[in-house]
Amino acid sequence: MITVLRYGHRPGRDKRVTTHCGLVARAFGADRFVLTTRDESVLRSLQDIVDRWGGPFEVAVEENWRQYLRGFRGTRVHLTMYGIPVDEAVKRIDPSQDLLVFVGAEKVPPEVYDVCELNVAVGNQPHSEIAALAIFLDRLFGGRELEREFRGKVRVEPMERGKKLINLEGSP
Amino acid sequence: MITVLRYGHRPGRDKRVTTHCGLVARAFGADRFVLTTRDESVLRSLQDIVDRWGGPFEVAVEENWRQYLRGFRGTRVHLTMYGIPVDEAVKRIDPSQDLLVFVGAEKVPPEVYDVCELNVAVGNQPHSEIAALAIFLDRLFGGRELEREFRGKVRVEPMERGKKLINLEGSP
Numbered sequence A, B: 001m002i003t004v005l006r007y008g009h010r011p012g013r014d015k016r017v018t019t020h021c022g023l024v025a026r027a028f029g030a031d032r033f034v035l036t037t038r039d040e041s042v043l044r045s046l047q048d049i050v051d052r053w054g055g056p057f058e059v060a061v062e063e064n065w066r067q068y069l070r071g072f073r074g075t076r077v078h079l080t081m082y083g084i085p086v087d088e089a090v091k092r093i094d095p096s097q098d099l100l101v102f103v104g105a106e107k108v109p110p111e112v113y114d115v116c117e118l119n120v121a122v123g124n125q126p127h128s129e130i131a132a133l134a135i136f137l138d139r140l141f142g143g144r145e146l147e148r149e150f151r152g153k154v155r156v157e158p159m160e161r162g163k164k165l166i167n168l169e170g171s172p
Helices: A015-027 A040-053 A065-071 A086-091 A110-115 A129-141 B015-027 B040-053 B065-071 B086-091 B110-115 B129-141
Strands: A002-006 A032-035 A058-061 A075-085 A099-103 A118-121 A154-156 A165-167 B002-006 B032-035 B058-061 B075-085 B099-103 B118-121 B154-156 B165-167
Touching: A002 A015, A002 A065, A015 A032, A015 A040, A015 A129, A015 B015, A015 B129, A032 A040, A040 A058, A040 A154, A065 A110, A075 A086, A075 A110, A075 A129, A086 A118, A086 A129, A099 A129, A129 B015, A129 B129, B002 B015, B002 B065, B002 B129, B015 B032, B015 B040, B015 B129, B032 B040, B040 B058, B040 B154, B065 B110, B075 B086, B075 B110, B075 B129, B086 B118, B086 B129, B099 B129
Parallel strands: A002 A032, A002 A099, A032 A058, A075 A099, A075 A118, B002 B032, B002 B099, B032 B058, B075 B099, B075 B118
Antiparallel strands: A154 A165, B154 B165
């Protein structure tokens, strides 16, 4: 079970970035996405995608993030450009344990670095928490997450040119 | 030479997502980031990172994107959830040619699918153009892009806990 915890979301300003984080969590194989700040528009956008494109994928809010983080049983990974290289870190993750991936915004309290078992850097350059989450999950699953099938109402038929969307509802 | 072309940016609404795309382009090994819509705040944010964290990395604007795309000499890759799998696509890219990576926003004109040599999907689920760009470049470079050194004014010293930023200016 893999949970992505999105910390430090500022409603309005971060709406799109946080929605992208949630969509990446789902598409790259996490099971749950937890916001530490309630934002109905983000929750609705993510739920709409789950309803249409399939799950299982849970979206939740935990406003007491400190208690949630401290009480989590399993491995807690904090994505930060200051951490150890992702390729080294994934080798240390015990796949039999539940995993929490802490994705921060600009300012993350120092205690997060101490509470988490691993502080993991996807490169040590400034870029994007969305990209860091995607690469982390991709390394964790060795790329196989992209082949996962979701059971939704629609699916894409990959093609060289143009778009093909298959509607699975009402089919025999 | 790898250029990332960001199409369909709406100033205001897309500021943060487009800035993340530009930062990912730089951190994951592209050489240039081209916006099709001028947005001074995005250009400034990206230039500030290049000045402080290092290059070489060029940021530019090409408002006549159609002419720019059609006139590009090299391989044009369009990132789209409707395309062929990224792992199959990267094998078809000739590394001796210049590469243009077209990163769209929500609506991309149908002609883009025809003009580009490759329509490439990073999975066929809806997620994020930022994640798609990161994974595409990561696959292209086989992960080695994360080890690249930039010559900037600062750099991170990776560590297990906390943050360490080395100031390289004024050092002997």
